[in-house]
Amino acid sequence: MIHISKRREMPLAQALAIRIGAIAVALVVCGIITAITTGLNPISVYATMFKGAFGSTRKIWIFLQEAAMLLCVSLALTPAFRMKFWNLGGEGQILMGALASAACMIVLGKTMSNVVLIPIMLVASLVAGAIWAVIPAIFKARWNTNETLFTLMMNYVATQLVAYYVIVWEVPKGSGNIGIINQSTEIGWLPQIGSSKYLLNILLVGLLTVAMYIYLNYSKHGYEISVVGESANTARYVGIKVERVIVRTLLLSGAVCGFAGLLLVAGTNHTLTTTIAGGRGFTAVMVAWLAQFNPAIMVASSALLAFMEQGAGEISTAFGLNHSFGDILTGIILFFIIGSEFFINYRVRVQKKERRSQSDV
């Protein structure tokens, strides 16, 4: 008989050991599956994955940029998630932020200098992202609509809006692309620190992580978010205006997503496409959950997912494998990491059936 019982609390070291063990087992399982399905040596596949993320200075920079962008979106979702408001609209909110900054660059780029334009872009993208998040929030606060569906649907609207403006602004006409915005003047481009065009993004996200950590754990707002998330009833009982907290928190969540859109358009890509968010709005849901909504742990979980993504791309080119194969490996590893939580929360013992056999005699 298998006996499952809830654990009380596990020491941190032991919980960490279980998680590391889970990753080790996942790697073994991935290795077996790699060997069976592709006939390749799993060790060399892993080595290639590693090379994909850390193989050259350029690759390290790309890895850091990817991890930072993922972290940025995860940080954006976290306040909402702590409040148990399941904001699945990160994708749309990033797109709106991206659209707003691209609009500023295109429309105002010829008349303004960077000193004026970049602050305007910053405000515009924050506001655009915030509006996209606050609409479902108001509906949730007023009429208790389902935020999961609502935020999800807002993504499609955002995608179509961006698709429309890509055609409006396309260069050259008929190409269906905007191309690099202000390529000659570099107006509206975020300044570059040193030789890397990614460093500024990474530093900004680093600052954001610290700020979000402090906001959530030490501010009165953060405390209100936790109380509302745990029990709206308790919040009302102590006079917290639940509706106001929902709206305020989603303004923040959307604004940070919009900020991610700004970083993508003005910081690195310098163009606007419908796929600029790249699914980060959804991947970030996983990153945030893996980190249990703790911004500090989120640094690690976003790094892990960025690494898997980079590695998967590398093995698909190096071994001529389909890109989906990398996704399979990512899936297996995530499955084991998430599955290990079960063993952290529950104790499983296998009991001998002696008692039953006794009574059967």
Add this chain to the structure above:
Amino acid sequence: MEDKQVAVRMRGITKEFPGKVVANKDVDLDVYRGEILALLGENGSGKTTLMNMLSGIYFPDAGTIEIDGKQVVIDSPRTAFDYGIGMIHQHFKLVNVFTAAENIVLGLKEKGPFDLQASAQRIKAICDAYGFDVNPNQKVYDMSVSQKQTVEIVKMLYRGADILILDEPTAVLTPQETDKLFAVLRNMRDDGKAVIIITHKLHEVQDISDRVAVLRKGEYVGEMVTADTTPEEMTTMMVGHQVSLNIDRPPVEEDYRMERIRVKNLTVKSHDGVTRLDDVSFTAYTGEILGIAGISGSGQKELLEAIAGLQPVESGSIEYVIDATGEVDEVEQLIGMDPIKIAQMGVVLSFVPEDRLGMGLVANMDITDNMMLRSFRNGASPFTDRDNPRHLAELVVDELEVNTPSVTTPVRRLSGGNVQKVLVGREIAAAPTVLLSAYAVRGLDVNSSYLIYDLLNRQKGNGVAVVYVGEDLDVLLELCDRILVLCGGKVSGIVDGRTTTKNEVGLMMTKLGGGEQQ
């Protein structure tokens, strides 16, 4: 007594929960057919755990269970059922939109076509045999708590249970309903069934049981024939030392008695338009405990929440009297205020709600964070101050003897009594002028209950207007200076706690046709 048949024999039952003390240690228990056994013990003494092992919810770590002399392994509620063991839990497991009959046959795999009429006939037969009062075609949402409980019991009997376990069945009943329940339990006993009843209430033990078994801290202390024992003896066994069972009621100091909360013609409707409070008027005075009695759901919750600024009000007024000595009374209107506005007016109103973990506290937060629920807004800084709440947490833990590893323990890990101490401690620490409490001792053991009574009496002594919503009439009669009785949202009377009788209050609780309202 001589040829009583053993229905259940538990030997050496041990159950451990991780990180906790042993829930049951080497417990031996015999239950006979044709008797009612009362299982007595404080909170956390392992009564419910022991019974859960009998009904297949938990599996013992060690020990044996015999049913009718045959050793058995009970590894699931279904197996327990096959052995004729049925447990009626404190929280009913009924489908609201189904009728009594539909609920009773739900999940049964009877042979032949589904025939609700035939089932209704069988249900009728069971009801007639034991004196139950159930209409098989009545919907559950139309039933009173006591009727729902009856359906649960009939459900067990319909399925052939002949060993019945009832977990604190009287907690939700009026005295009259309790009498009815006890009558059918006696009929079942006389029919040769084994009945186990878990309870805190000693007078009920005396009233209903043939034998008492006592557990203390997970261990079996002993058993007694009910007729040969006294409440004092039972308490001593249960607690391990002598306790006084009298609740203090210090006299009201007339000099300091003045009006504090004046409720006039208060009417409250739920958001679906059902009248919850109907033209309620009363006054609460400083330095007295005003008890509020009534069947659960008679409007107690709405009344307290209306005063606390949490419940929208249809009509009427709630005045907080600041000073009534002058020519014109100095009052503040509380209607239309929320808890923050009330606090900003300088009215320190504390409220110990019924739902401790769902409303009064945040279950997943630690004691410190729960202490700051009321005070976190203080100060202009955008950041929270956790130093003062931590000191307060340490003080409460210290003074009220909260049993916790530390102040950083989430309150959900604490036992019921300790949770309540944290909540009451926080509310009293605000030095209130009005203290509202709902079911402050529900589910608490003897020691914790008396600590709460003591705290309430001290508040009364400090001149606080205390409102105590209670369900145990014995306690209301011993603790409260005046008792307001609610029935279906109306005040059926306010009586003097020193002179009234349990019977009088019980009748007032049902006077207006108490069974009708939801």
